[in-house]
Amino acid sequence: MRLVLLGPPGAGKGTQAKLLQDHFHIPQVSTGDILRQAVADGTARGKQAKEYMDRGELVPDSVINEIVEERLAAEDCRTGFLLDGFPRTVAQAEAFETMLERRSLVLDGAVSLWVPREEVVVRLSGRRTCRQCGGMYHVQFNPPANDLTCDRCGGDLYQRADDREDTIEARMEVYDKQSAPLREHFREKGMLREVDGAKGTDEVFEQILTALRKAA
Numbered sequence: 001m002r003l004v005l006l007g008p009p010g011a012g013k014g015t016q017a018k019l020l021q022d023h024f025h026i027p028q029v030s031t032g033d034i035l036r037q038a039v040a041d042g043t044a045r046g047k048q049a050k051e052y053m054d055r056g057e058l059v060p061d062s063v064i065n066e067i068v069e070e071r072l073a074a075e076d077c078r079t080g081f082l083l084d085g086f087p088r089t090v091a092q093a094e095a096f097e098t099m100l101e102r103r104s105l106v107l108d109g110a111v112s113l114w115v116p117r118e119e120v121v122v123r124l125s126g127r128r129t130c131r132q133c134g135g136m137y138h139v140q141f142n143p144p145a146n147d148l149t150c151d152r153c154g155g156d157l158y159q160r161a162d163d164r165e166d167t168i169e170a171r172m173e174v175y176d177k178q179s180a181p182l183r184e185h186f187r188e189k190g191m192l193r194e195v196d197g198a199k200g201t202d203e204v205f206e207q208i209l210t211a212l213r214k215a216a
């Protein structure tokens with residue numbers, strides 16, 4: 001199974017990606033997670049990406065395409081993968097399609113999650129992320145037992161710099177201008193599977209499975 005997850009920040013891509021990863025036994029490839037790791041490791045790529053990420057802007061396509069190309073060549077992606085947060089521009093989608101063609105692979109679907117704008121702001125501004133395992137919490141809807149630590153691994157919880165309210169606005173603008181056109185791109189290719197992301201986690205997951213089954 002080869003899937004792409006589309007949707008604005010806060011649509012629940014990361015949450016659904018983890019469920020899909022377990023269900024289909026395919027790795028979640030999150031370009032955001034790979035970049036945050038590069039920033040934490042202080043690599044040259046991380047240093048270059050950080051300034052864009054902190055402003056809520058997109059990291060240049062050339063950097064992202066290289067990361068994805070490297071990651072998809074890994075052994076665990078041989079039987080499938082789930083891309084979370086990539087592609088984010090039509091140019092990235094085209095580069096991705098070339099990568100697939102070169103490997104004679106086909107995409108099974110592009111799942112697009114949609115949630116209303118007001119909901120996105122509430123979800124993102126309350127989000128807390130574990131520094132260690134990437135686990136996600138929400139101060140109101142899914143609070144950890146202890147304010148500052150992850151229930152699963154005991155790691156520190158923090159608010160991503162780009163989840164602060166001033167940056168959320170910038171990220172939404174970037175989404176509207178650069179990423180929203182991807183829905184049309186995948187619709188034209190007959191790949192788009194639209195799902196209402198405003199429902200509860202389990203319901204959204206069921207809707208995704210149904211949309212993929214219908215398309216098969």
Ligand code: AMP
Pocket residue numbers: 009031032033035052053054056057058059060061064084085086087088089092162171
């Ligand atoms: P995410 O965790 O997917 O919300 O990504 C966090 C940030 O990483 C984004 O706001 C961008 O700055 C950067 N990023 C992640 N994926 C991409 C991508 N496909 N293209 C450009 N920038 C990206």
